[in-house]
Amino acid sequence: MEAFTVKQDSPLTVWGQVQRDLRQRIEQGEFAPGARIPSESALVPHYGVSRMTVRRAIEALATDGLLFSRRGSGSFVTERSDLIRCEVNLLRPWREQLLATGHVARSRLISYSRNGEVPEELLAVIQHDDGDRLGFGVHVQEVNGVAIAITESWMPANGAAVLGRNARSAVISASSSIRICFADAGQAKLLGSYHDVQLLEIITQSRLRETGELVELARTSWVASRVKFSYGRTLTVGQLDMSELLPNR
Numbered sequence: 001m002e003a004f005t006v007k008q009d010s011p012l013t014v015w016g017q018v019q020r021d022l023r024q025r026i027e028q029g030e031f032a033p034g035a036r037i038p039s040e041s042a043l044v045p046h047y048g049v050s051r052m053t054v055r056r057a058i059e060a061l062a063t064d065g066l067l068f069s070r071r072g073s074g075s076f077v078t079e080r081s082d083l084i085r086c087e088v089n090l091l092r093p094w095r096e097q098l099l100a101t102g103h104v105a106r107s108r109l110i111s112y113s114r115n116g117e118v119p120e121e122l123l124a125v126i127q128h129d130d131g132d133r134l135g136f137g138v139h140v141q142e143v144n145g146v147a148i149a150i151t152e153s154w155m156p157a158n159g160a161a162v163l164g165r166n167a168r169s170a171v172i173s174a175s176s177s178i179r180i181c182f183a184d185a186g187q188a189k190l191l192g193s194y195h196d197v198q199l200l201e202i203i204t205q206s207r208l209r210e211t212g213e214l215v216e217l218a219r220t221s222w223v224a225s226r227v228k229f230s231y232g233r234t235l236t237v238g239q240l241d242m243s244e245l246l247p248n249r
Helices: 014-027 040-047 051-063 094-100 120-126 159-163 185-191
Strands: 067-070 074-077 086-089 105-113 134-143 146-156 172-182 198-208 214-223 227-230
Touching: 014 040, 014 051, 040 051, 051 067, 051 074, 086 094, 094 105, 094 134, 120 198, 120 214, 146 185
Parallel strands: 086 227
Antiparallel strands: 067 074, 105 134, 134 146, 146 214, 172 198, 198 214
8 A cells, every 4th residue: 555644634534544545545446345444453554643543544445335344354345336326417407317327316205394494604695584484494405215315394384375376386486506615523424424524515595586585595515525516508619717728710
């Protein structure tokens, strides 16, 4: 194994850096499917960290489906067909895509309240009046029985009045933002993962195209190691980032 130095100024935890390095080695084929990775005692001096740190990184990789353990034998790389790594096009409903490719995809309701409080950091996003009641629900998104995301949703309590008679066919416009964050203890428990696991958080507000009224505010926290995002767009050659290197003809 090539030398690796833990970076003290990295935004990732120490165990997260070890996990990321081992993941990259697995994905690049340094450890083939079915192969045993080095023991904890061998990895401790390699990374210059404690045995507990190495163990936490290995357990996290096992939770993500990249490794499995055999008592008395060590940790082994999972066969690639068993890995949960879903490609999701951000421009389409995610369950629709995965069902079409043979996955079992479902959204499991965990809790619901008729009067949910919008976090302060999201109030500015939607410019919401505190006097308006919003229903609040939490879903765990699963693929083949493995949790890949948590979605928190806020919807107007008077949603029926907002949408009108043709609720299901009402046209909405959605806008989103994305950021990298890390799971807290509650999220980690729902995801079957670990505190500080890396998440890709997407905040989306959906509004009626005709009136601009809020239909849903959603915050979905995806486990970064379990999904791969894609999207498509149309643009001119002149809009490419490196267009200044192209001929002016």
